[in-house]
Amino acid sequence: MIETTSFYHEKLYKALSNRKHIDTPQLISVTTKLDSVDSLGFFQAGKVYQGERVYWTSADTMFTLVGVGSAYTFEAEQDRFFSTRQMWNDVLAEAIIDNPYRIPGTGPVALGGFSFDPLKEENGTWKDFPNSKVLIPMYLLTEWRDETYLTINMMIHPDDNEDELFGHVTEEYQSLLAGTFIHDDDVTVTNQEEVRPEEFKEIVAKATDHIKSNRLGKVVLAREMIVSFSDDRKASSVIRQLKEEQTQSYIFAFESGDSCFVGATPERLVKVEDNELLSTCLAGTVPRGNTPKEDVALGEALIHDEKNLQEHDFVVQMIKKAVTGCCENVHVPNSPVLYPLRNLQHLYTPVSGTLKEGVSLLEVVEKLHPTPALGGYPREDSLQFIRDYEPFHRGWYASPVGWFDSYQNGEFAVAIRSALLKKDQAILFSGCGVVEDSDPDEEYKETAVKFLPMIHALGGRE
Template sequence: MTAPLLSHAIKSLTDKLTSFTLQPHSDPIIQLSVTVSAIPVIAWLAAQSTYPRIYWKGRDTEEEVAAIGCCKDFFFGDDVDDLEMSAEYQKQRALTNNQDVRYYGGVAFDRKNESWPEFGKARFILPRIELRRSGNEFKLLVNLNFTENSFEEEIAYALHAIASLDKPKPLAPPNKVALMGRSDKPDRYRWTELVNQVTHPKFIKETPKVVLSRQTQLEINEQVDPWTLLACWQGRNPNSFQFGFQFSPESAFISCTPERLYRRRQRELFTEALAGTTVRGINQEQDKALAQELLDDTKNSHENQLVRQQIVDVLNPLSHYVGAEEFPTVLKLSHIQHLHRSIRAELKAGVNDFQLIQALHPTPAVGGLPKEPAMNFIRQQEGYVRGWYAGACGYFNKHESEFAVAIRSARIEPGRINLFAGAGIVTGSEADKEWSELENKLTTILSILTEL
């Protein structure tokens, strides 16, 4: 059976809404859906004029989501309380048993530090409308939230959102960005100072790893469409998580990141240790040799093992079983390759996503070890606000969830693009080599911007 065209799907969804009645004992959050013919998901999203605009594509799943509008917004700004967040999370999970109802959002790298306006320390959205692709099947969804509006008001809001959908059109053609200036925080001199502080024998004895990062701010004199940029980026790194959040026209955060924080299905949890980096080779033979050097490198292997052990340690109290690969493999991206270990856990009954985020985030791959002294050093010395960079972004519902670590990411603002990269500083780290690693990690996104 052929899926209906978008116009027919919209009419069908409208008809469902106008004839919808709330049954006794119904969940207060309802989702209606219709199938629709194939539409380029990210192009559909870019064509919409409704905010927020959210995009999500998993690393190793045949699923892609574009979401617009909002029928529930959880925003935690300057004063964030973990107990309050946990209570809100548990309350929201109880409102529906529909495993297709999802809340998309993120948690900042550091909830004790200031964060970006609009994004906050944490923010999660139950969208009004979603376009979802699962393999070759496409669905148009509308979410209804009867907890805060009357039945008539909520139906009217949903009908208005559907009527306001803009027709899909091709993505704006890429245009080369003229870079007017660049500044780095910390700059190279300060970076060297920080690496030397962390690798000092007295410091590193107590804190064996600190992940230092850098914000590279590019001044531009033209507008950059975040969705065109993300589409180009995902073309270069298809085996990554790809996502974006645009809460208003002024600011967008996009990421094309290789690192999973975790994926949960009921009580089964999948996570990983991703740490240790080298470049790709110019041919297959050199690429293989570089991968082997990475596997044999004592500093990188030590760094990956530290991350693996920390994840296992924090999961043990929450799990009946935790298993981790003993030896790392190599995960290859377009310009770099990483050491990678898979970790699987069977969670204890009652363990929820908020507990998992508290335990796992920030991982030692983006923060350090032990967590608190490493975080304190970053907080006091790094010199800029990470915000959602290296934060946890993804979705949750009652039965499953998935979060990625936003390490390859960009924040787009009027007149500037902010790029981020980090490096794990451990015994044996050298400031110049780690600075070069930061440059390697920005190669893909910089090449896209300058080639557009």
């Protein structure tokens, strides 16, 4: 049942009043069901909270989260997965939660991400994004199947005035719900530049030398592209384009400071719902064909290509091992299938299981990251190669980004097909898996194709 505004206000005020005898900060979380809302309008209307907005749409487009403002933010440099989990549990232990629906992604929900490699020295590009940052949005819009929910989360302190806070919050959330999307059509691309492409090829060649000498099994290397605009590019407009063009991908945007990390990734890292876990092995890539016949031929070539099958199997075996340590009833198909997207097609193998008692989603994320599809194999050797030779800082690129709620549901994707928006500039990232018989020119071409989803969304040229 959809609650009336007056009834929701009554629930909010009651929750605020219930904590006035508590002498420590406490999370208050109140959820209601709504008529449909313009999710991008909600995101845009929260511009007063610039730097504290998040957007997430799952690959099946049946689930969207939009967060504005921060009731509480968790950051951790050491033991970042454990520390985040501990801080989250501490906040929940004292929380007052009014959520009769218990739909995934409602009530207290944390959204954020982790850097690819906390040991890599930061060069300033990612100064707004720490090694881990997860926030509980103050205003959270949840679209689940055909239903819409609003959760207001507030961290209340002993000296807060309930009446003043209630008045401010009710006025603000109604303004967010009334927001409508406005596209920045007048912003155009003024320059598009690949960053050191020849150096990338040299590093690929160096990697194959390491592999041939048995110092590595596989390493994933990435490169950058810089796109400049005539004015500041709005994250909401990029999200809109990605939603229209990349319908089989996770669409994400995480603001921090003056930057926004945005992308459309096809790659799930792990999902948990009702204690059932699903992970995805997505490695091995070719372009889509220009005709149906060419498309089928490219797919058939991919599914029988030894180099891509080897690369894919590295990922499958590692994920299977990690999931087996966390789950019971683990299932892995015997061979991959094709997973077609707008610009690319991949080899795909799902891995599923039932989460063991006491195991959290963040523990699984920690075990899985980085998979051989994003780092390489063996893990530590490939990571060290990337630290030593890749000439830029990945930041949150190729990292786990996602969400989790207080009911043990959640999902993390791998942040590929992505860009870092910094006002009138965007830095794009693209990578490829390097194995023994990799050719530098072919790997360069593969990364060029993988830039396309973000180039299209930003209005650039191929």
